[in-house]
Amino acid sequence: MAHDAPAALAESRYADCIDACNACAAACDFCSAACLREPDPAHMARCIQLDMDCAAACRLAAAAMARESSHVGYICELCARICEACAQECKSHPMQHCQDCAQACERCARLCREMAAA
Numbered sequence: 635m636a637h638d639a640p641a642a643l644a645e646s647r648y649a650d651c652i653d654a655c656n657a658c659a660a661a662c663d664f665c666s667a668a669c670l671r672e673p674d675p676a677h678m679a680r681c682i683q684l685d686m687d688c689a690a691a692c693r694l695a696a697a698a699m700a701r702e703s704s705h706v707g708y709i710c711e712l713c714a715r716i717c718e719a720c721a722q723e724c725k726s727h728p729m730q731h732c733q734d735c736a737q738a739c740e741r742c743a744r745l746c747r748e749m750a751a752a
Contacts (some may be wrong), residue, residue: 648699651745655696657751658717660688661738668731681723692742711750717743
């Protein structure tokens with residue numbers, strides 16, 4: 635039944651990773667928008683690009699886990715790599731939105747790597 639889907643998802647072996655992916659996507663969306671409001675957004679181009687790539691990868695991974703795709707391992711590995719690149723870039727900027735994004739990316743990368751290895 636459709637109304638049981640959220641309960642089933644919460645009990646899923648993927649639940650923590652899906653939550654991390656969704657939180658990371660939101661952090662990346664916030665970071666990219668905040669970077670665009672910085673005094674010199676051109677200086678933030680790489681950060682914005684990685685934020686956008688990371689948010690897309692996180693949404694793909696969350697969706698793949700939610701439907702228990704047979705490609706979860708590959709998708710989570712890709713997501714982890716993109717999250718790690720985004721975290722590295724965001725860490726290089728002093729703004730709080732970048733630091734918060736880096737933390738979300740690191741958590742997501744760790745959980746996606748664990749999922750990919752499972």
